[in-house]
Amino acid sequence: MQYVHHYSLGVRDCEKSAEFYKDFLGFRLIPRPALGFPGIWLKLATVQLHIIQRDEEHPGPQGLPWAMHTAFQTANLKDLDEMEQKLIQKEIEYRRVVQVDSGIHQIFFKDPDGYNIEFGYYPD
Numbered sequence: 001m002q003y004v005h006h007y008s009l010g011v012r013d014c015e016k017s018a019e020f021y022k023d024f025l026g027f028r029l030i031p032r033p034a035l036g037f038p039g040i041w042l043k044l045a046t047v048q049l050h051i052i053q054r055d056e057e058h059p060g061p062q063g064l065p066w067a068m069h070t071a072f073q074t075a076n077l078k079d080l081d082e083m084e085q086k087l088i089q090k091e092i093e094y095r096r097v098v099q100v101d102s103g104i105h106q107i108f109f110k111d112p113d114g115y116n117i118e119f120g121y122y123p124d
Helices: 014-025 077-089
Strands: 002-011 028-030 039-044 047-053 069-074 094-099 104-110 116-121
Touching: 002 014, 014 028, 014 039, 014 047, 069 077, 077 094, 077 104, 077 116
Parallel strands: 002 047, 069 116
Antiparallel strands: 002 069, 028 039, 039 047, 094 104, 104 116
């Protein structure tokens, strides 16, 4: 079973964008693992918004590949492994990442139109 875990946006000014989403829409700040690039995580109800700092006017195909994506949460690592096997069977290129400090496991790939998708296991 999967459901939307977060949306991610590449922005020119993380602080300004975070304030907008907090003040205008009621998001709240949540902890973010040390990912090696600037960003801010917010949450509203059960959905997170991951704001990622970018330098370019628009990310484009060579921009930050993770800056614009939709992420689906898996119930456990077994479900994530099964998704990886489906990607292998369908010969879809992907990248699997483990965030050691947070225990987050992620698989990144593109849909047929090139939109970035993430499947992840995000322990509490």
